[in-house]
Amino acid sequence: MEYVFKSNEISKSYGKFTALSDVNMEIPKGAIYGFVGKNGAGKTTLIRVMTGLQRPSSGTYELMGKSFTDKDISESRRRMGAVVESPAVYLDMSARDNLIQQCLMLGLPDYNCVDEILEMVGLTETGKKKARNFSLGMRQRLGIGVALCGSPDFIVLDEPINGLDPQGIIEVRELILKLNRERGITFLISSHILDELAKVATHYGFIDKGHIVRQMTAEELTDECRxxxxxxxxxxxxxxxxxxxxxxxxxxxxxxxxxxxxxxxxxxxxxxxxxxxxxxxxxxxxxESLEAFYLSLLGGNENVQKSVC
The missing domain is CATH 3.30.70 (Alpha-Beta Plaits)
Structure with missing residues (x-):
């Protein structure tokens, strides 16, 4: 099986605090990988390591088949997009100008992808409207649009539907499914809103106290929740x-x-x-619900929203 990301015993410490401990994770190419854990479990730390924002204290990982220590790892990173913690958009710019700015930052030869991406994320009609006047759902879709610049094979989304209204949640969910099915883009989605993950995920990874407790396919999870x-x-x-x-x-x-x-x-x-x-x-x-499975696996009930398999 081909993986877009594969880690081996990754650990990350900040002084005496251990945020990640011997993490082994495999994200298959073409998957929508639901990354589940309580707040503070280590999800965002692992994502920051994965995206190159931080280096692991120990352990290794491969991104698109290349070790993070390879000289040309930047080539793999160019095939990766991410929305970490909140969409990185310029609030005083329109959706179009945000995408053009991202193309410039990536050193792309032209802006031919901009109109296609605007249509893909449903922001074609926003015109000169500034991003600060967008709804949360529109900003999230713009953030995904920015991540799409450069035609990535792998997109990481950290809590993509946090704070969205029901319509915004549906729009983001349908966009993820469309990009996965039509473009073959692999996704890692970090979330504690389990019912939404259950609607899109093909694979799951459960993390607790900085350690991957279990990885499984959606089919395996369905069997456990049957x-x-x-x-x-x-x-x-x-x-x-x-x-x-x-x-x-x-x-x-x-x-x-x-x-x-x-x-x-x-x-x-x-x-x-x-x-x-x-x-x-x-x-x-x-x-048995996904929530019940989660609780039996990790224990506790904080920061978890209900889901039924």
Whole structure:
């Protein structure tokens, strides 16, 4: 598999404070990688290392197949766009002038891409209107437009929908999906708004206390969040025995509870349990949310907004 970014044991410290610890991350080419973690977990620090704004204290990483220590790493960085923390736009300039300024900074030979990008991000009709008079959603789309200058293969977005109204969220989401599907652009999206990530992400990375806890595909996450029958019984070992004899997939939750991944009829399953001397205390449909998965993985509930798989 080809990766646009791959790190090996990256750590970053500020004095005695360790912001990142032995981070291993792989972002496949063409993915929309949802980067999930509480505020302060290390998301922005890793993004700053990834974009070259900071150097790791230890460890290595590759960007578009080149080590960050290579002399020509700048060539890989030119194929990368980013909106980190807030869109880097000139508020006293129009959308067009912002894009022209970015083209100048990148040393592009002409501004032929400007009209196409304006149309792509839905800002063609803004004319001479200054960015300071844009809505938050328009500024965010302009920030993505600036990141698109130079035709990047990889775009990093740090909390791209923070503070946006519902319409702004929809516009940014649809833009990301369009660029990924039509242009093949790989995205890393850092966010704690889980329901929005679930609508776009193809891959996930969960970070906690500066350490990558887990990486997985959207399909793997769906499997973990799939619908089940949650059963509470008198003896979990006997439940396991029945499920294994009937070759039914299940997962033990605690000492007397399990999630059973099958359509069960109470009367029928009760007979099977009665034969082995196990009593069903209760059973109900259960659909684990991404939020619940996140909490079980990382613990705590601060800075997380709900989502259902």
């Amino acid at each position: 619908k089940s029958i949650r059963m509470k019984v008198s003896d979990i070992k006997l439940l396991s025995k029945v499920m294994e004899e009937k070759k039914i997939d299940y997962k033990v939750v605690d000492s007397n509870t399990a999630d059973v991944y099958a359509d069960l009829t109470f009367s029928e399953v009760a007979k099977d349990f009665e034969k082995v001397g196990c009593t069903i205390i209760n059973m109900q449909e259960h659909d």
